Amino acid sequence: MTATRCSAAILARPRAAVTVTAVEIKAPGPGEVLVRMEACGLCHSDLFIAGLDKLPLAPLTLGHEGIGRVEAVGAGVSDWAEGDRAGITFLGTTCGVCDWCLTGRRRFCPDQANFGYTLQGALARYVVGPAAALVRVPEDVEASVAAPLCCAGWTAMGALREAGLQPGQSLALFGVGGLGHLALEIARVQGLRVSVVDVSEEKLELARSLGAEIALSGAETGRELQKEYGGMDAAIVFTGAPAAVPQAFRALKRNATLVLVGVSRNPYELPLAETVTRGIVIRGSYLGTHQDLEEAFRLLRAGAIHPHVHEHTLAETPALLEQMRRGSLAGRAVIAF
Numbered sequence: 001m002t003a004t005r006c007s008a009a010i011l012a013r014p015r016a017a018v019t020v021t022a023v024e025i026k027a028p029g030p031g032e033v034l035v036r037m038e039a040c041g042l043c044h045s046d047l048f049i050a051g052l053d054k055l056p057l058a059p060l061t062l063g064h065e066g067i068g069r070v071e072a073v074g075a076g077v078s079d080w081a082e083g084d085r086a087g088i089t090f091l092g093t094t095c096g097v098c099d100w101c102l103t104g105r106r107r108f109c110p111d112q113a114n115f116g117y118t119l120q121g122a123l124a125r126y127v128v129g130p131a132a133a134l135v136r137v138p139e140d141v142e143a144s145v146a147a148p149l150c151c152a153g154w155t156a157m158g159a160l161r162e163a164g165l166q167p168g169q170s171l172a173l174f175g176v177g178g179l180g181h182l183a184l185e186i187a188r189v190q191g192l193r194v195s196v197v198d199v200s201e202e203k204l205e206l207a208r209s210l211g212a213e214i215a216l217s218g219a220e221t222g223r224e225l226q227k228e229y230g231g232m233d234a235a236i237v238f239t240g241a242p243a244a245v246p247q248a249f250r251a252l253k254r255n256a257t258l259v260l261v262g263v264s265r266n267p268y269e270l271p272l273a274e275t276v277t278r279g280i281v282i283r284g285s286y287l288g289t290h291q292d293l294e295e296a297f298r299l300l301r302a303g304a305i306h307p308h309v310h311e312h313t314l315a316e317t318p319a320l321l322e323q324m325r326r327g328s329l330a331g332r333a334v335i336a337f
């Protein structure tokens, strides 16, 4: 590699507009790897980070859903070599010694680094990051199709596991964007009966084509799922819109599980009496386990899931993020390098 600079989608400072700017390509330091990116998906968390009042790192390259190939390794790196296929997720390094790290829950480590947040992200032609933070990616998957698995697919898989359903049980998904449409496909593979709720007719149409039994929009979707369809064994809220949470709650059967995935800085409100007397389980779900990510790649290779991706150039990133903010992107927008 002879280039010394490459384009990256960056935030120059907190709450700045995202711009595509030339940044310096660093040589990998000890324990680090230089990755030449093939593709990186755009995630709602990129928008969330772009809206924060404070950033741990600025200027910051966004992006945490990428696939590339190792171009060079730094001193002391023995488990990665030039040419290896590597995935970049939101989860970077963790401390390795806390209770969470030692019990298969690294993603909850209080001392974690995150790509596109505390580490420079993957929305750039070249990325330097800790070797320990990379994940293995199969050779026989197309980068732009597989990239969404590194965040959206992984998170969807983790949320479904947290929902704890058996084949034949009913599940409602609130929000059928990048995560929701993958969760729908995975849930169908698992033999679940899936309902979806979204405000976009285009997304509902996609959901129907992917096997959703019921696809609803409107202000009373929770009541509708409860009264007309008998209630749900679990609901997963992928949208960060707080109004979706009470609707999802309203849709639940007794002893059902409500899984919260989409983030925003707003509070949400739920009825205390019904939570208690109906024995509702409410849990937050963040990313997934290592096995969840491997399972997502396995399903892709087996042809069981088909991420709906639209390929774009890096220069389109600011406009695409704006479209995502308005909720008008169906499937996943992926930057192909």
Ligand SMILES: [Zn+2]
Pocket (backbone or CB within 6 Å): 043, 044, 045, 046, 064, 065, 090, 151, 152
């Ligand atoms: Zn993400």
Ligand SMILES: [Zn+2]
Pocket (backbone or CB within 6 Å): 094, 095, 096, 097, 098, 099, 100, 101, 109, 110, 111
């Ligand atoms: Zn830890």
